[in-house]
Amino acid sequence: MAKQRMSKAEKSWIMYDVGNSALVLLATSIIPIYFKSLADGPALVAWSYGETIASLVVALLMPVLGSIADMRGMKKKFIVGTVATGVVATVALGLPTEPIAFLVIYIVSSVMLNSSMVFYDALLVDATSDERMDEISSQGYAWGYIGSVVPFVVCLAVVLMRDSLGLALQTAMQIAFVITAAWWVGFTIPMLRNVEQTHYKPLQERAVAKAVGGIGSTLKRIWADRQLRFFILSYFFYIDGVHTIIKLSTSYGSDLGIDGTQLVLALLVTQFVAFPSAIAYGKLGTRLGTKTMLQVGIAGYTFITFFAAFFLHTAAEFWFLAIMVGLFQGGIQALSRSEFGKLCPKDHANEYFGFFDIFGKYAAIMGTFIVGTMTALTGNGSLGVASLAVLFAIGFVFMARVPGAKQEA
Template sequence: MAKQKFTRAEKSWIMYDVGNSALVLLATSIIPIYFKSLADGPALVAWSYGETVASLVIALLMPILGSIADMQGMKKKFVVGTVGTGVVATVAMGFPTGAMAFLVIYVISSVMLNTSIVFYDALLVDATTDERMDEVSSQGYAWGYIGSCVPFIACLAIVLTRPFGMSFQSSMQIAFVITAAWWVAFTIPMLRDVEQTHYKPREDHAVSKALHGIGATLKKIWSDKTLRYFIIAYFFYIDGVHTIIKLSTSYGSDLGIDGTQLVLALLVTQFVAFPSAIAYGKLGRKFGTKTMLLVGIAGYTFITLFAAFFLRSAIEFWFLAIMVGLFQGGIQALSRSEFGKLCPKEHANEYFGFFDIFGKYAAIMGTFIVGTMTALTGSGSLGVFSIVILFVIGFIMMRKVPDRPATQDEE
């Protein structure tokens, strides 16, 4: 079958991943190091609990907001609101000089970023077709990885060189402004070109109806055997993925690895993840999405064990960063596209709200486990090791997901 070119809507949808990924990369690399400079003593515990609070807020909000956003013309309005608030919070992060004040603003920025991504994920069903979801979703993650490197390298150059004798805080203020501007610039194409074609009719008393509909939607998901096993598997394996993304820099910093080495290694992750995410989309079409998700879960199990028992120096962190790059984009992209194929299109935001709530509650559990185990034992390695069981459970549950019949395009 001849390769079909991407439509304008697909390209514009992909562009938003380029925009939001700049803040995602900054939040997993430089921001934890900056937070550690503001904090007294080890930062892993405080950072873990901060991420836990952000995830909890998102998990509680999304089923309600998702149900409202499924109504006609609402998805993009929610994107505008969350991106606008997130951009303001991102710029504001440059001003606090105390660790707690900074962490509060970071939590607001993180909530807005991740909430906007849920609405963005739900727009996937409007931007493309079932047959092309794996490829379009993978392209989004791929270009997000490589595109985010442009503003990140600019930010990194300013933070490392600190021209004109500027302080660490001043260089970070500029980095936050660059990241916020990039986020806005790459949000505009999606708002312009992607129309919400799947929706529910607008209703009066939307909030109260959304609250009453949450239980009904959860029952629908639970009654569908394929969705039930998929969402349970996702709950467990995405826990480890999100925890590694959020805590890797803080964990490496507490191990005494130089901050520059940590940031440069994570930059390499982006370049490795670019071709890997694209390859995952193609392999998903050839071998099946479920098979490739199982490969990704197994890969992350190895990564976690390596981090717990062997990560002690910069060279080992570099190896770990490359391994993460091989699997990170693929497992996230195929999870998103497979769920998009399984859920009812007119209820995409509502279903993706639950998709996200399972992911965010998993992130709450993972970061809480790492923070608590580290606090109780004084060993970050034991905290990291404790999340291996989640990958194992995720693998077992994914094996139970019934195979989805191949479409004509996938055969």
């Protein structure tokens, strides 16, 4: 059987992952290190709580905004609003010289990025079919990883060569933030032009009030569906651990005394490893089953957690850890997104993805709080990282209880 070529809508949908991933990569590498230079001391606790606040804001907003976005023509309007605000906040990150002011602006940028991703994820059901969701979702993550490297390398060169260029660190970071924001905008445009919202609810009066009132009903519908119930419970725990590792890796490594340049270059390797791994994960998910591959990913991240907590001391060990993360990161994210897209009702995709993205998609609430609190109480970041294994263990148990493939009505 001949392989089906991707449509313009599918390609354009994938391109948004390329655009927003530039900020994601910057936020997990250079930005925490820059924040540490502003804070002039250990930054893991403050950075952990900042990430927690950003995640909580998204968690409170998305069920309501997601329900409204399910209405006719609303998905792309919300994408335009969140991307525009996020781009402005990203450029503004180059202005503060005080750590608290910088953290506040970063929280705004992070909230807008994560919010736009909710609407983007929900647009997957409009861009492709159920049969192609695993492949298209995996392609999105894969090209997001490799595509984000292009602006990141430019930003990294500006920051590392700032002395030769006669630039202060703040000026170099200002240039990096502008480049990242421009990349985000450029790769958003094709999706806005070529992907149409084909699944929607009719426009309603008093949309906000009805959306707030409907949150309970949506949760009841999710809970009543046994397959969705156990899947979302599993996802709630394991993806929080995944994104905690993504968010705090450079801050943790920096506090261990690993050179900042080594940290950034190692995470760059993660992007290259994640590109083929995400595509391979999508193919294996189709062949072996999404559930099986998700369990493999959870087990892989459990190993990563213990290695980071008890064996990570040198730059070489951080490089090994970065490669391991690259093997599992894109796959577990992509298959989680596509599986949920197949399970949820298409005309309520945003509403359902609003809850889905509370538990993940660059949001880490429990994990960052656990790491920050354990580190503050014990003075040992390794104990905080080790505690993340509990999240993966619970996620694995719930995934094992997810029933087989959903039957067509």
